[in-house]
Amino acid sequence: MRRRFIFEGLKENLEKVFKRLRSKGRLSEEDIHTALREVRIALFESDVNYKVAKEVVSRVGESAKSEKVIESLTPSEQVITILYRELVGILGESASLNIDPNRQNFIMLVGLQGNGKTTTAAKIAKFLKGKGYKPLLIPLDFKRPGAHEQLVFLGERNGLPVFKDSSGEPVSAIKDVVSYMEEQGFNIGIVDTAGRKEIDTDLMDELKIVHEVLKPQETLLVMDSTIGQGALRVCQGFLDFVDLTGGIFTKFDSSAKGGSVLSFRYVTGKPVKFVGVGEKIDDLETFEPERLISRILGRGDIQTLVEKAQKAISEEESVKLLKKVSEGSFDLNDFREELQSLAKMGGISSIASYLPFASQMKLPANFSDDKMTRKMVAIINSMTKEERENPDIINGSRRERIAKGAGVEKYDVNLLLKNYFNFKKLIKNVKSIDSIIKFR
Missing domain, CATH: 1.10.260.30 (Signal recognition particle, SRP54 subunit, M-domain)
Structure with a gap:
């Protein structure tokens, strides 16, 4: 089967709106109002949080009015340009990892169980190794049976070193890994924490302690792109316990609607840094908001x-x-x-x-x-x-x-x-x- 663009449904719905706008030539205020209502519905149907969809459309409407779109020679194209600008404004600019090559760095991955944290940890390690860094995979998931073995397997299969701890206790393991990294010359530790089946207070308290002891440069929330409208609840749940610096969305190559990606920045105020686009170790891409929005609006991404x-x-x-x-x-x-x-x-x-x-x-x-x-x-x-x-x-x-x-x-x-x-x-x-x- 052909590979589907995650926002294909949204893209197709917006194209229908734009086609109707273009067919009208000159636009009335009612034409723009109707089109924006359809845009809001299209965003919501793609699992974009209702508050986000409402704000985007509100901003576009205000800009269209202040820029006197109905008086322009190409009003439909101007509406599309304003929508592009506002969506990019919601997502923000692309953001790289906060890493200092001259010191010891930690990237802490958090998230619900089954969202792909362990695989993502290996992908990030491979990505950073390709950039010339010396990453070390650190398994701190002592809750899920086989989690440690899975990371070791991924590490050995792809030539990525994995820290082997026998304490079975996160805080103790952190103290050991700091000295181990100094001895072996690793400059980035990628920490795979225990996944939560839900926002459980006891487990989140443990995560908070790990975060305070580790003091990571990056704390990234790993989320499944298929999570849909539940994204807001999950984001807020983790924000209540740890200071997130960004997010990673897995299964970005799936047939999911993808709206949770647009909601993440709005809810957390933090950027999406990576997206997983497949099961292979190299299937990790930096998140480029401007390029994504360009594709969604039918402008392509050359x-x-x-x-x-x-x-x-x-x-x-x-x-x-x-x-x-x-x-x-x-x-x-x-x-x-x-x-x-x-x-x-x-x-x-x-x-x-x-x-x-x-x-x-x-x-x-x-x-x-x-x-x-x-x-x-x-x-x-x-x-x-x-x-x-x-x-x-x-x-x-x-x-x-x-x-x-x-x-x-x-x-x-x-x-x-x-x-x-x-x-x-x-x-x-x-x-x-x-x-x-x-x-x-």
């Missing part, structure tokens, strides 16, 4: 797409690609390699979701990136060496033979070749790698 391309396609591969195209030697063997590079970037549907006006690129609900890639590769593999190197010779009879060999319809072969020639034409018109593949 910058993130560029970063994905930079990770998937090396500079050497990019230069090689352009050289082949400029020399006229880019063939179906090369196209097959590019298809595999697209797969590394999340596939066609993932890439499309980052593009402006992605809603116009309607993919079937059952569309599968893996299935599509396998089909196209199978078609290319069904060709002879001569056909792959000289696609122009593939006539009608050859296409029928290729389709039969790949177990597909002739239409699929035609579509593949059309995509190949379009891709080749697109790249040929690019003057430099900066324009499309690398964007450096």
Whole structure:
């Protein structure tokens, strides 16, 4: 199945509102009032807290009035711009971790049980290791059976050191780990605390003590993106006992509505710092509010797409690609390699979701990136060496033979070749790698 953008439902609902606004040309105050009511409903249906949705819409309404939107030449676009500005204002700017490389740092993860704290701890350690830090995973979850073993497993599997404590008591373990980090040269300790099934006073008192003894530079609340309207209660529950510095949302690649992410900053006054976008150890991304809101409002997120391309396609591969195209030697063997590079970037549907006006690129609900890639590769593999190197010779009879060999319809072969020639034409018109593949 294709990967779904977590705010896809909200995005689609807002696009309907914007489409109606654009169709009107000049807008009346009643048009704007109706549109904002629909925006508020769309936000609420996406699990954005009612107070947050109401305030956003109120701000947009006031700004639209003061900026005399109804008198402008492009009122609908101005409304969208104001909504973008207010949503970004709610979420705030992106925020990095508060880390001093010249001292000992602690990142304390708190949250309800089952929200992904342990896995997130390992992901953060891998992320920081890639930045040149020396992280140490510290399991302080002595409540959940197997929690310690899970963190040790994740650490060993990914080359991440884990502190091994035998005391079974959080405060005692903290005292031991401080001296251990100094002896071994670790500069960041990532603390996995015991999860709470609910906001239980006794357990929260224990968490408060751990926080006071540890004095972490970061205390991050890990929350499941599917939590919905319950986010406000959970946030407030933890704020009553510890000073949060930010949040992390897991399952950001799920089909959840995602509104809790918009509510977090409003309730806590703290930024979301990371989002988990998959089960793999590298599936952790810094949270970029402006980019997220841009995608929600249908403006795309080219910058993130560029970063994905930079990770998937090396500079050497990019230069090689352009050289082949400029020399006229880019063939179906090369196209097959590019298809595999697209797969590394999340596939066609993932890439499309980052593009402006992605809603116009309607993919079937059952569309599968893996299935599509396998089909196209199978078609290319069904060709002879001569056909792959000289696609122009593939006539009608050859296409029928290729389709039969790949177990597909002739239409699929035609579509593949059309995509190949379009891709080749697109790249040929690019003057430099900066324009499309690398964007450096």
